[in-house]
Amino acid sequence: MLRFFSVMFHKQLENMLLILLLLLFPPFALSLNQEGLYLQKVRLALDDPDGFFSNWNESDETPCRWNGVKCDSATQSVVSVDFSSSNVAGPFPTVICGLHNLTFLSLYNCSINSTLPVGISACQSLLHLDLSQNLLTGGLPASLADLPELTYLDLSGNNFSGDVPASFGRFGKLENLSLVNNLLDGAFPSFLSNVLTLRQLNMSYNPFRPSPLSPELGNLTNIQILWLAGCNLVGQIPDTLGKLNKLTDLDLAVNSLSGPIPRSLTELPSIVQIELYNNSFTGELPGGWSNLTTLRLFDASMNELTGTIPDELTRLPLGSLNLYQNRFTGELPKSIADSPNLYELKLFSNRLTGELPHNLGENSPLVLIDVSNNLFSGEIPPNLCLKGKLQELLMIHNSFSGEIPTSLGQCRSLNRVRLGNNQLSGDVPADFWGLPKVSLLELINNSLSGGISKSIASASNLSLLVISKNRFTGQIPEEIGFLNNLVEFRGSDNLFNGSLPASIVNLGQLGQLDLHNNDLSGEIPSGVNSWKKLNDLNLANNELSGKIPAEIGNLSALNYLDLSGNQLSGEIPVELQNLKLNLLNLSNNRLSGKIPPLFAKEIYKPSFLGNPGLCGDMDGLCDGRNDARKGGYMWLLKSIFSLAGLVLFVGVVWFCWRYRNFKREKRAINRSKWTLMSFHKLGFSEYEILDSLDEDNVIGTGASGKVYKVVLRSGEAVAVKKLWGPSSKFSEHIDVEQVPAQDSGFEAEVEMLGKIRHKNIVRLWCCCTTRDCKMLVYEYMPNGSLGDLLHGNKGSILDWPTRYRIALDAAEGLSYLHHDCLPPIVHRDVKSNNILLDGNFGARVADFGVAKAVDAAGKGTKSMSVIAGSCGYIAPEYAYTLRVNEKSDVYSFGVVILELVTRKRPVDPEFGEKDLVKWVCTTLDQKGADHIIDPTLDACFMEEISKVLNIGLLCTSPLPINRPSMRRVVKMLQEVTGENPSKPGSKDGKLTPYYYGDASDSGILS
Template structure:
């Protein structure tokens, strides 16, 4: 038995594993232990190996077998910067790009003496840059892009000995650009773009960097003139000084940059002409000097270069376009809109070059459209609106299948549109408005599979609308007013399920309205006025729940008015000048609807402006007489009761001292009530809320309709509630802001302001009533269980569409400045409306930057970080606040909660995600089957609450992202190789809401 005892002990207690890895492996193992590695990227880092040379991301020297390179880019790692790696004596390459490395960079980083390449871009590093970095005597590449470094660039940075690349893009540096950077004579690339530098000039010392190849100073708050010394940068290939406040002329010395490939000077205040000598820039491929105040003619020598992209839009260039521009063999982009250019376009434009994008809108060009624009078959956009072009649309454009966007409106074009042009398969926008074009819409339109916007109003088009139009399933807007279309509307048109606008007024259409009109579930505007339509109004029209513009006036429609129309909320409603008959639906028997039913002789109703329906049946004799007697008696009884009630109310309110004769009513919609009916209901029993600016009452009108009335505090008598931060005292301008904003905008996701009432010492705002109250009250109360995930998603999308309308479709744009869950109201179907515009502001129409306010507006937990210390008003502040609302919907938590300590909701979500994972963030009341969709919306919320405003998407993009949730996965952004376009190009030649 004793013989088997050692064997038994060895089985029960196996020997402990021994560490066989060398010292470098131990350093790396310590680094691994300090990191959070949710994807197990470092699972191959095993201490049982002799050396770490086979570990993931680690490379060793082939001869000495020591570590010289570590590359862990985009591996979702989190934790502090690994200063212990500097103990690797031969480490020359370190890349931790696109992870979540946090904390600050330690001053002891100088111990990595052999380091040549250091890439820490797209992390979460904070604090000041260590002044010891230049002590890395072998460092050639330093990329700290996309972190949160702040303060000044250390003056020791002028001592770098071998540095070739310095990139500090997208940080928070707030000093001026230091001149000592001009001492780093080895630099080949200097990129300081997108930092909130203090206003300053371009240091002339940068002209000493004679080895520099790339200089990017985009959006660095620069002013003054471009220094002549930049002309000494003979090796420069890329110069980007865009989005600053630079003024004065473009220095002639820039024509000496013989190696330059692209020059970007857009969005400044530069003046004068393009400098002479541009023909010296033989390697120039891209010149973008748009959105300045340049003048003169476009020089012919510029057009003789091998340009690929020429953007000179929004300047004051005059004269004609040089013919030589058409001879540029590589030109694929030409944007010259909003200048004062005249003459004709070169008739061989596009013949010798792969022209993709052409925009010459808002000039004074004349003559015909060059037939060679799509000679190479690559043209995607042709924008020529607001000129004097004449003649026919070239037949060659009907064969240009690469086209996606065509805008030829507001010219003098004539003749028939080429048959193939109607059916271009990739065009999503076709605008031919206000020309002299004629002929019919060709049946080939069935091939326009991608067409969303067909805008052909104010022409001379004739013939019937073809049945084939029903096959254009993507069509969202069909505007063909003021033409000569005839015949009936095709039955197939009801198949256009995406249709939002159908405007064919002032044509010669006839016949009956097609059956199936109820399938236009997304229709917002229906205008068929002044045609020859006949038959009945379909009953199904009452099912178009989002319709708010309906005009059938000036036709031959007959029969009764569908009762279902009473269920719709229409801003424009006109059935006048038809042949309608029968009794008017009760809701419309009011004076405010009089103009909607004029010139319909067969209509009758109990209103003065129509015949009395009862008068038509007086011949029924005695029975009718008895009915009249009973009705009259009933009316006398009702009048008596009402008289007694009013007398009693007047007696009860005798002490109120409200002089109703001094009230002034301003309405923004057709009203079915007066100010006196509102005033009589402002009892404390009807109060449904009290906020920073006043009390809110629920008022039930005699018609049965319910409205909400906000009574503002008198002057400076009430401080803000606890959920408001430094909004100050409630000023009278809150009333003006609310009225000015809501009085002029119309959108299904913006709360409707019916009217306002003012007196000397009191102001009232009358809104549509939201039965489900505010999102904040519902979400954070015991009724939060009513909000399942589909409902929360719908609320987020509705609110996003409302804010997108304010930012992108209002002219000028409107910034709400107090987006929060309490200002998102919910109707009976939990549809969301953005409300409370008391601190809303119009964005500066000049586009020269946001306007600084004298005091912070907003609420705790919702205020964007940059707004709190810059007081600058722009759309990015609203986007941050909306991101907080998304996080509320996902987490079910308040934006500020004692449980968070000194954090707010945004910081709590980020910290909890890093430490515990997404399951500890999502509201436990949500069904787990929606987890994937909830996570996608959570990512959108985090994107909106990015600490850097430039990283936040526009509201139009947020709507798109929300619409794509659940249907499309978004790939992670890969590291950019080379230079992409430094700005999102938005076509400023677009007018109205056409995208």
């Protein structure tokens, strides 16, 4: 509020100075015409942080040379005002309507805020009005329809809400109407079909109430572009759309339209582009496609379409054909190869069979081919890159056979190649290894042979090399060390031999090196301390010899180290104790000497078995056995016999002593079955945990199991999450660029939390597993979850300083996941119940069961096969595209902020069909901030609360690009308590959303 009054004071001062100037220097005042004076008032009404108005001089006779102003050459009257992307801010300057000859007005991509005044109807001469990409709120003024000459109206990218006024149905000359990406939540305005002059109608991405697609839209006979994506449309496409003879672009994607695709769409004579993806269309594609001689793009992906792909569709001169994620069967029509313009072919995740046309690519400038996850067989067509344009070749999970075509080795344009999980064989063409633009080369799980060519030195852009589970032979060439951008090298389960190349230590960006199950020999090269980003080193089951380099202990990012099944000798370097490892395996080597003190514990015993020369205080070591592998088998046999005897003993005890000795019997069983993996130094054993898992200690129950509070003998408390059976609700298919497909929520949570070290992330002490039961042991949070406390009977104890501290703590935890982890981690289930509070109400982010690592190669957002998250917290784009990135977490965190400010749940019957975000935006506009903020909060903190609420609104922007990064959110929250906030949080008694930061903070991952 202080900032607001300060701004208002300076504006009043500027007005007084202008009046004083007019009184003291009348000659100068008279030199500027009336239109210039109007524009000076516009200037005074707006903030100008970038100096856009720097050449607006009062001494000029006319404003015709001012920035953004154009005049009629004959009359010198202002006809155009264009402030596009000037960053001017403030309410809409109604005084500009005093320019009676103004026909063009654009304030595109500025910071115009507040509501759009009714007085805009005074601009009677306007032909073109563009207010898109601003901060306007409230309802759309019905008076806009009173602009008699208006032909172009663009209000997209704002925060308008409510209904589209019925008056919009009586525009007399309007040709272009765009309301895309607002918060309009009334019924879909079918009355727009009365505006017969419309040539372009774009209503996309508004949360309208579920509405059918009006048959009256067929009356718009002049319409050329009809974009209605993401409008919550239901029902079937009306046949009347087939009457739109001038229609060139039809976009009905991301709705809930159902039924068959009508044949009338194949009767549109001028259509160039049809987008129907992400709906619920069923049945087969209709006939009649041969009529659409102008069609260039057809996208009906992510539906439930069946049958075969029509031959007549593939005979069209298409540029892009996208039919992925449907249920198409049969063979791909051979005629598709005859299309002269085809550059994009996406057919993945269907049930297509047969071979690809042999001449595919001979007539088409193909740029992208994705036929993954089908039943295709036969050889890869040899001329896919004949035109030299092919950039992405994605064919995973099929049954392609034969050799990789030699011609692909000359395809210099390729940047992503995925041929994994097929039946390819033969040698890989030498030039194919060295394609200069390829960033991802995936050949996993085929029968390919030969060696890695030395030409790989030319693959300067390669970051992911995935060639595991093939029959590659020979030595890994020295040239592999020239790949400065290589992040992952996975070549396990092959027949590589010889020593590791000395140059491999030059790979400074390397995060994963997995060469297990090969025939590598020689020593591990020196200089590995240059692998500063290495997270996973797996050289198991080779014939490596020599000593373990002590330099490995300097790899601070290393979490997984597996050197088992080799012939390594000498002592274990004590430097390995510096590592924070989730997995250590040095078993079945020829190591000798003392085990470093940190590892001389029973829980690490499996890591050292099969090394007869090792000595320690653990049973089974230093026993003089000469055959390490035989010793391993003997240990296994002894364990089996011991387990059998123990089970028999337990059965007798159970029969004799019944319930009285139940706990003792349970512990005996657990002693033989439980496996413990620790991530920190522990002062307790798994048995101490197991003895306390009584129903009396249950503090929470969820869909996947129960949470217990366990008080240890030391007096310290821990929380134990016990999961029974497979966590199937977390499972989902992930491709090779992610974790293995069989990973469940338990493995995901262990993998994530085990390598995270941050004060605002809940600490995972250890995990305990058996075949039927899995447990995670966390630090105990005395105050439970934020959601339970905030929305429970004790919510009033959370005063504003405490809530602010919780928001900042949680933001810092998420910022660490997004910006400081390698690769970055997307939580995917940020909510108040997953933010835990310690004894001092410090916040920790918890529950990583559905978290995912972002593509290490930075190649974009990930598509998930199911939605993970909780109702009310899921970002709108995630719900309809299943694409996940950090901006999805930012949206969910914004909802948490709104919970902290309002003390209302994200979904509540009070909101009707709205969720918390929509309720806040609507109530804020209609009633003001006083009806939103929790009334139990002290009014003295109102300025801080308003600023934090603004941050929450920014985080929940419907457009991901407008959401800040979590690093920026932390900075904004830290600035809330500062003395000089960057912008006011309230104006005229109502809160006004505003943006922080620059464009670099709000870009979507690419």
